[in-house]
Amino acid sequence: MKLSNKFTLMRVCFAPVFYLIYNVPIWTGSVLLQQISAFVMVPLLALFELTDFFDGFFARKRGEVGDFGKLFDPFADVMLNLTVFFCAMTSVDRVFGGYMPALIFVLILYRELCMNFLRMIASKQGVAIAARKGGKVKTVLYIVSGFFALILESALRLGYGLGGSGAELHTAAVVLFLVCLALSYLSFIDYLRNFASILKKDT
Numbered sequence: 001m002k003l004s005n006k007f008t009l010m011r012v013c014f015a016p017v018f019y020l021i022y023n024v025p026i027w028t029g030s031v032l033l034q035q036i037s038a039f040v041m042v043p044l045l046a047l048f049e050l051t052d053f054f055d056g057f058f059a060r061k062r063g064e065v066g067d068f069g070k071l072f073d074p075f076a077d078v079m080l081n082l083t084v085f086f087c088a089m090t091s092v093d094r095v096f097g098g099y100m101p102a103l104i105f106v107l108i109l110y111r112e113l114c115m116n117f118l119r120m121i122a123s124k125q126g127v128a129i130a131a132r133k134g135g136k137v138k139t140v141l142y143i144v145s146g147f148f149a150l151i152l153e154s155a156l157r158l159g160y161g162l163g164g165s166g167a168e169l170h171t172a173a174v175v176l177f178l179v180c181l182a183l184s185y186l187s188f189i190d191y192l193r194n195f196a197s198i199l200k201k202d203t
Helices: 003-028 031-061 067-087 102-124 133-157 163-194 196-202
Strands: none
Touching: 003 031, 003 067, 031 067, 031 133, 067 102, 067 133, 102 163, 102 196, 133 163, 163 196
């Protein structure tokens, strides 16, 4: 496997690991595990988000840019980001609950499934749909929103109550996820406009 694709694979493998790190402390109710997870979740996620930079860097430097990488990279991004979003629907907090409403998650999931379907159709016709500018902006906001919710959750797990600002911070997280939802569909419309001919060929 090419070095650039190995970095991408790290994100795919990390997704279920992150899911367990986030949720096992909630399932067990262990205060110790909550504190340990609070210290490792943000740094680990930051480390594996960096692999998105490294896979692109080495793909260009070593001349490894190819159709597989163009498909594998956005797949890994989506897998990791959706895992973070799914985790953000739950929290150790019993007052405000999760940071991402289930409806927003479901709508974003539908978008990503539709985008994956479009990429499969394009691949069948020998076209690899690389990430466009709108898709890249969407991905950046996905990451920012995920980190924001994760920082709030980590603070709670370390015993730092959000005090009177708790409601405002929780609302800010929901607003960020709403913006993610809007950008995800705007970028998907952009993909449809630019690759409409691919759909017409098969329909």
